[in-house]
Amino acid sequence: MKENPTRSLPGIPVLLVLLLALVAAAVMLFNSVAGDSPATAILSVLGGIVAFFLLFGLYMVEPNQSAVLSLFGKYVGTVHDNGLRWNNPFFSKRKVSLRVRNFESGKLKVNELDGSPIEIAAVIVWKVVDSAEAVFNVDDYESFVHIQSEAALRAMATSYPYDQHEENQVSLRSHPVEISERLKEQLDERLTEAGVDVIDARISHLAYAPEIAHAMLQRQQANAVIAARTRIVAGAVGMVEMALAELQKNDVVQLDEERKAAMVSNLLVVLCSDRSTQPIVNTGSLY
Numbered sequence: 001m002k003e004n005p006t007r008s009l010p011g012i013p014v015l016l017v018l019l020l021a022l023v024a025a026a027v028m029l030f031n032s033v034a035g036d037s038p039a040t041a042i043l044s045v046l047g048g049i050v051a052f053f054l055l056f057g058l059y060m061v062e063p064n065q066s067a068v069l070s071l072f073g074k075y076v077g078t079v080h081d082n083g084l085r086w087n088n089p090f091f092s093k094r095k096v097s098l099r100v101r102n103f104e105s106g107k108l109k110v111n112e113l114d115g116s117p118i119e120i121a122a123v124i125v126w127k128v129v130d131s132a133e134a135v136f137n138v139d140d141y142e143s144f145v146h147i148q149s150e151a152a153l154r155a156m157a158t159s160y161p162y163d164q165h166e167e168n169q170v171s172l173r174s175h176p177v178e179i180s181e182r183l184k185e186q187l188d189e190r191l192t193e194a195g196v197d198v199i200d201a202r203i204s205h206l207a208y209a210p211e212i213a214h215a216m217l218q219r220q221q222a223n224a225v226i227a228a229r230t231r232i233v234a235g236a237v238g239m240v241e242m243a244l245a246e247l248q249k250n251d252v253v254q255l256d257e258e259r260k261a262a263m264v265s266n267l268l269v270v271l272c273s274d275r276s277t278q279p280i281v282n283t284g285s286l287y
Contacts, residue, residue: 001075001132001133001136001137002130002132002133003078003130003131003132003133003195004075004076004077004078004132005077005078005079005080006069006076006077006078006079007079008079008081008085008086008087009085009086009087010083010084010085010086011058011059011060011083011084011085011086012083012084014054014057014058014086015055015058015084015086018051018052018054018055021047021048021051022048022051022052024047025044025045025047025048025051026044026048028040028041028043028044028047029041029044029045029048032044053089054089055089056089057086057087057088057089057091058084058085058086059084059085059086059087059093059095060083060084060085061079061080061081061082061083061085061095062082063082064097064098064099065082065095065096065097065098065099066078066079066080066095066096066098066131067079067085067093067094067095067096068093068094068095068096068131068132068135068136069087069091069092069093070091070092070094071088071090071091071092072090075132075136076091078131078132094135096128096131096134096135097128098127098128098129098131099127100125100126100127100199101125101126101127102123102124102125102126103123103124103146103149104121104122104123104124104204105121105122105123105124105146105149105150105153106121106150107119107120107121107205108120108121108150108153108154108157109209110154110157110158111158112157112158112160112161112162112172113158113159113160113161114161114162116162116208116209117208117209117211118157118162118172118206118207118208118209119205119206119207119208119209120153120157120172120203120205120206121153121203121204121205121206122149122153122183122201122202122203122204123200123201123202123204124145124149124187124198124200124201125198125199125200125201126145126187126191126196126197126198126199127196127197127199128141128195128196128197129195129196129197130195131195132195133193133194133195134194134195134196137193137194137195138193138194141194141195141196144191144194145191145194145196148187148190148191149187149201151190152183152186152187152190153183155186156179156182156183156186157172159182160172160179162206162208163223172203172206173206176202176203179203180200180201180202180203183201183202183203184198184200184201187201240264244264
């Protein structure tokens with residue numbers, strides 16, 4: 001079902017006409033009673049009843065709001081004109097807000113791709129773009145948006161790891177932009193049939209579950225130490241190679257393989273140590 005825009009009459013002119021009709025019916029009724037004219041009295045009463053019934057066709061549409069009209073269960077159309085409007089009094093009118101809305105999901109406890117329990121929440125920004133679909137395709141579109149948003153968030157969280165373990169791997173913590181785009185895509189797929197457009201979806205809370213938070217913190221610290229040590233060793237090896245190359249290039253000293261090994265060992269100890277080294281002056285011979 002797609003939205004079908006329909007026309008409506010301006011409400012203020014219709015209201016004035018109906019009020020004048022009620023006044024005219026009242027005057028006719030008074031004159032007919034005074035003049036003893038039963039036929040005129042009946043006509044004035046019927047005219048007043050009709051004018052009063054037509055007043056029920058008036059309704060108000062606020063800015064960024066629409067009115068979905070239906071006649072005995074059949075969809076008639078949607079009115080987007082603002083202000084006081086008038087349509088057939090037999091039409092049922094359901095107003096739908098077209099304003100931008102947002103909500104934050106509760107903290108969901110799910111297992112990420114590696115199986116570790118995490119807590120995750122998201123902020124969803126959305127609005128209704130098709131009033132007819134929002135009213136007739138789902139029972140309660142607001143509840144539908146909330147439930148489907150949590151379901152999409154759960155499905156997305158189980159598809160990615162919490163931390164990045166490989167290069168160019170998308171994870172929940174290291175790629176917030178990609179994760180937000182993926183969440184928005186899943187929400188669009190789920191909410192399109194309800195006439196809802198998702199404007200933005202972003203992770204607002206992400207953390208390991210309390211029962212494993214301490215263990216995961218230790219693992220993160222260990223990974224950080226290993227990564228730092230790897231870079232330090234790589235840099236130290238490069239500096240040792242450069243030192244040997246410069247010594248050989250400038251012919252500063254001729255080193256045999258055993259002296260080179262000793263020099264490499266000393267340089268690596270100095271460069272890779274996490275504490276300040278204490279120099280020892282060797283006044284003797286290596287041999």
